Amino acid sequence: MKKQQAIIDTPLGSAILEGCEKGVSGFRLTGKHAKPTSLPSCLEEAARQIHEYFRGERKTFTLNLNPEGTPFQQSVWQALTEIPFGSTLSYSHLSRSLGNMKAIRAVASANGRNPIWIIIPCHRVIGSDGSLTGYAGGLQVKQWLLEHEQPVKQQRLF
Structure with a gap:
């Protein structure tokens, strides 16, 4: 099946969404502003869920x-999907959960190659x-x- 693409807007900038009838194969920020494009039908549900995520829904x-x-x-990517919303874990914990504590660098490398941010x-x-630590989209994006x-959102006093 041929991959299809669309550009969508996010609070972090323009992003490219890729996939086909088998599922989503890519989602990444473009690093620049780009005009949104029409959505192929195979990407409509993914775009809807992404927008809901960014709206906090x-x-x-x-x-x-x-x-x-x-x-x-x-x-590694499957293990990442099991990290609950609002939670974090370390690379060493992720390596341990995969059954190989010595694979920390390989786990970090696979994490960095995740095509579906x-x-x-x-x-x-x-x-x-x-x-x-490291994030392909930049540490500011990771922090955001x-x-x-x-x-619980911290209220700002000033």
Whole structure:
């Protein structure tokens, strides 16, 4: 099946959504402003759920996913989908949950190659010390996403 694409607006800028009837295969920020395009029918539900997420109306995605990657990458990406909304875990915890504590670097590499940002929530993985370590979209984007998912928003006094 041929992949189709659409550009959608998000609070973080323009993003490219990709997929086919088998499921979503890509979602990433473009890094620049681009005019939204019409949505192929196979991407309409994904776009709807993404917009609901950004409006704070959705905490989980119920989409068919079809990312391309090695079996190891697939296993890491599947584990990422199990991190609850509003939660984080460390790379070492993720490695341990996959049964190989020594695979931290490989897990981090697979995390960084996640082609379906936000839907496969790689932004929820942080350093063991709680630091916001690497994120392909930039640490500001990662911080924004984690703050967006916080159940209690801190009120600003000034």
